[in-house]
Amino acid sequence: MKSKTIQYKHLKTFCEELFQRLGFTVSNSVIITDVLLMSDLFGIHSHGLNRIGMYHHHIQKGYIDPQGQPEIVTETPVSAVIDGKRGMGQLVSSYAMNIAIEKAKTSGVGLVTVRNSNHYGIAGYYSLMASNEGMIGISMTNSLAAVVPTYGKEPMLGTNPIAFSFPTNPSPFLFDSATSVVSVGKIEVYDRLSKPIPLGWGLNMDGNDEQNPAEVLKSVFSSKSGLHPLGGGSELFGGHKGYGFSMVVEILSSIISLGTTSNHVEKIDGNAGVCHFFAAIDPKIFGDPVDIQNHLETYLEEIRNSEKAEGQNRIYTHGEKEAESFLRRKVDGIVLSEKTLDQLVSIANEVNANIKEYLE
């Protein structure tokens, strides 16, 4: 099937039904679909419907238990530790961020660390849950190791994204970023185009810097080597800084939850072991939320209106691109690649779902 533009509402119906066939309840299928489609609406296809094949595979492998119910291991008025019980990452994470928000409503701040979960999609979905309630939202996750420490060859860290959001108009401030120099998905794009990647993105199986994307993908998927952290492969451009931000994610997700560090994620059958961290902070504990929001909006406007570099005509503040894409794709539909479409049809057939019509 060729790549195709499909209306949001059709994809929503398709996706909700598909997850029910995969063993999830109606209400859980709605949550999973909402997370995945927000990514596609944001234009971040690497974390949207594109990933359904992976989730299906992880259910088959026993990483994801569609019946898995997250449990609170321990809690205080400002914190909780959650055991994800191998539930779908999106469900465990919505549950955990809701706890962080509830704690912030009563205590001003809620810090929630999670172990034994799974790949949770885009980090920003959960930070936005908090900023939609007028709060600072923070979301982090570790992941299958794909990033080497500075001067290392072995992947010891996940791409470990950090999302931070804050309520602003017309759209929330939303910073959502892997702590690696690029995502694995970006390397795959270069590979499909047979285009060399810039030096400093990743390593080959021998642990040397490599411009052939296929060689870097080979080292990532075999866990022999991987990508560089943000800042690249040496201290010259600050690779040790990206490595440090990645460590912060690891400490707040896998360490304080006593969970699985990235170098051991997806290494044991039956438990991927992915860990997350969520924080919600009510700006009320610092002052009048309206004054604070106005102060940020003024600063964002000053940045957008500041002088541009040679040849540039726009400075974005974080979250603008996503918000514009969201509105556009809600109206125009979402383009699914041939590969994604084929995968969706194949899974639909496999679970005997008569829901292909939405894709046709």
Place this chain on the structure above:
Amino acid sequence: MKSKTIQYKHLKTFCEELFQRLGFTVSNSVIITDVLLMSDLFGIHSHGLNRIGMYHHHIQKGYIDPQGQPEIVTETPVSAVIDGKRGMGQLVSSYAMNIAIEKAKTSGVGLVTVRNSNHYGIAGYYSLMASNEGMIGISMTNSLAAVVPTYGKEPMLGTNPIAFSFPTNPSPFLFDSATSVVSVGKIEVYDRLSKPIPLGWGLNMDGNDEQNPAEVLKSVFSSKSGLHPLGGGSELFGGHKGYGFSMVVEILSSIISLGTTSNHVEKIDGNAGVCHFFAAIDPKIFGDPVDIQNHLETYLEEIRNSEKAEGQNRIYTHGEKEAESFLRRKVDGIVLSEKTLDQLVSIANEVNANIKEYLE
């Protein structure tokens, strides 16, 4: 005076006496000296005694009030907003981090945002105050704008460092990093050596990428343009990510404190307006601190023992370099450059201090 190695205890006596002559109390001079000399002991000379000339200048300019006493504007059991009252950054910040630690002792977490302060030295000093008490420590500050947003020409952000520390043995985990690709100090080093800087560090007065360090310094000091964020000048290597981390610092320091954003810092006579953020989190709210610390120490050891890249023989974890330098320089002394020595002697003469003997 040629560059010279001076014993730590002599520098400590010199520095404490000098700050008394500059108008600070004995106990405040001890705190300021401790912050500055920790930086020199860590080998980060750009934030140590090297900066005394700048602090002296800022006192004369009225940015720093040696008698300024920080005040609590508002507080809750988990938070505080501090008005630094133009006090010395090191004093305001020690005061603020102590409040964060006290709140974390009773509430599990303390978040403190600060406005109307001054340059605070190394970020890591304050995060270490928390990790020395067995807690997670976080420290951030904004600063005089020197960094351009992605695709911008005007400096709108400070070098905005983030420090994060966690108690571990034999030395604490300590990540302390500017969110710019390099520090201004690094450009100055290249300039002294008349060495071209790599493309991607900074811009000239016209807002174009520049390899002549003198041209980049000219644009920084005239506030016409500046450095790139971590990740460089485009999205190719993730410059928008460094820009985002810098925004997080700005939001937690200058925005929620209703303080001065970096683009307005040091723009008004009589108030530099520097803003900070401090957090202390007691790991007890998540589980047994001993188990958590052991878990992190195991992971750090796995990283250090992982396979090295071609030609490399050591992978550092964050804080090791600083701890090794600290022990070495405590014994061997600290090398002060000719420029730093001349500056110290000149200030000592100016305040009529008979304390030059410690430098000779």
